[in-house]
Amino acid sequence: MDDSSNSSDSSISSNSILSPCSSTSASELMRKRGRSSSSDDSYTFGVKCGRFAEDHVSEWDICKLESFGIFYDEKATELSELYESALKDLYLVLGIKDHATLWSKLLEIKEFLVESTKSCMHSLDVDEEFSEIDSMSRFVVVKETEKCLQAIAKIKEEMATKGSALSMDYLSWHIYGIWHTGILEYIEYYSDLVKELRSHGRCGMVGEFSQLLMFFSKIFLLNAMRGNALPKMQMMLDGVATTSVPDLRYRLQGECHSGFKSNSSLLTVTVGEVKRWSLSHEVKTTADFNIRNLKFTGQSVESLLGQHGGEVLVEWKKSALQDTNLGIICVKNTIIFTCLKLDREHLSNLAHGHSVENERSVIRYSKPYNFLVRKDREEIMNTMFHLGLLCRLGSLHWLLD
Known part of the structure; x- marks a missing residue:
């Protein structure tokens, strides 16, 4: 992998999310999204007549993801902070009170x-x-x-x-x-x-x-299901039917608060097709861990991050949360927790093919955790059990004495 892809010459917002594609021209970004410009009449005609095949996020790379205004954060967030806001929202959705x-x-x-x-x-x-x-x-x-x-x-x-x-x-x-x-x-x-x-x-x-x-x-009571066990998810993005079939979904069980979506999911999981890789203890524990700096063979980092970003975007339609989707990237026996928070105006612009040049939604993520290593596993236990109990809350009312 070319290390030059991990740098950028300019900051794109006050939150300073750097992008290897940030210097790419607008026309190039349009080409990556399947068209040459926003005024391309042949493209518009093709969409209206249904002549374009659907897009599948498994074919995405990180540049395509960023052309939709979705970026990975510059560095990792502590796991407790990463899911803090989402867990509070889940308490409301599931009627914890x-x-x-x-x-x-x-x-x-x-x-x-x-x-x-x-x-x-x-x-x-x-x-x-x-x-x-x-x-x-x-x-x-x-x-x-x-x-x-x-x-x-x-x-x-x-x-x-x-x-x-x-x-x-x-x-x-x-x-x-x-x-x-x-x-x-x-x-x-x-x-x-x-x-x-x-x-x-x-x-x-x-x-x-x-x-x-x-x-x-x-082990942590999570209700895991293979992604292909259910019909593929679909979302209209810029006039194109875009589909997703993640490797795993974690779903809620039972009936909860009236505000939650039917058949809601809690986590979307993407597993990398990685042959070989290594991650030193120093790299994964640094406070400045950047997900772009992962290195392995068998699949490019750009394609893995693009696919996962596309999946948490499309799978958002089934998220138990209103404007957030939680996810996990799995590389062999190592997992990275992710969180995408979407702005409704951003999503509306994507769906209707409007410009998203000034839109920025961020995928935050944790450092990598090797669940075969005790220290790593014990760091994630509370979060995993917490999510597992939330998954099952709606099915446990009748068991309480």
Whole structure:
């Protein structure tokens, strides 16, 4: 990847979001969007007559994304700050005030599950410099998973015999059961994947890492679904039907506050088709981490960021939030949380083919987290469990005593 793509000669706003395409001419941006200029009569005629095929965001690169006025921030945001505003909005959408007793109980259960997850997954930890699951030893993994299963059995026995607060009501056992199933499925898939890769001496494929993240997220009660399990999402952008099929969606369960959208989703996940990559501990922990500086082979950073940006834009139509869509970029066993907040006027201009030259919507993001590394995993546990409980809130009313 050409490092020169990570620089820019000018600032485009008071928020200073830098773009490798910021010096690109307006006509070039129009060409990337499928037309040569805003007054191209042949383009307008083609759209009206339906002669243009639909656009799919999997073909986007970062320049195309930016031609629609959507930019990645200059540097990472702390995870707690990244989702802070969105979580407050979700409380309103899901009617947390109406279910204060239930939510208080769920937060109590969350503390128990956080500590239980730490205990169970301790044996699965890898070194902080570790980057690729492909290189793990199958023999070590067998021993690690055995220890993990023993820890789970011990927690289950303690809940049943010691009369802990969580063993006294049906709601707690219901949530515990979801967690227990999730962690067992994750351990089984994780162990089988490592043994499969090592036995055949090959790299993991994008579908395998989608599955790994799906099983990992089930530990945190998240309701994961493959993107192709539902009809593809579609949004009119500049007169062109633009479609999206993300790798995974995390969806809400049950009926919540009357203001939330039916079949709403909470997170949109894009998994990179990466063959090899490395990310040093120093790079990923710096406060100045810039997502454009990722380096790997098999897929360009520009195409991955363009695709994910397109997906969180198009999938916004199904977001549980009114003007925000949350997302995750997954590169093998590393995840980056993202958040796109859209201005309604910006979205309207895109849909109607109006100029967006002065529009700026920003995709904020976290630093990368390797969920096989204990420190990284423990940093994201609270957020993951919080999102998982919100996903299930609407289906849990009847379980509260």
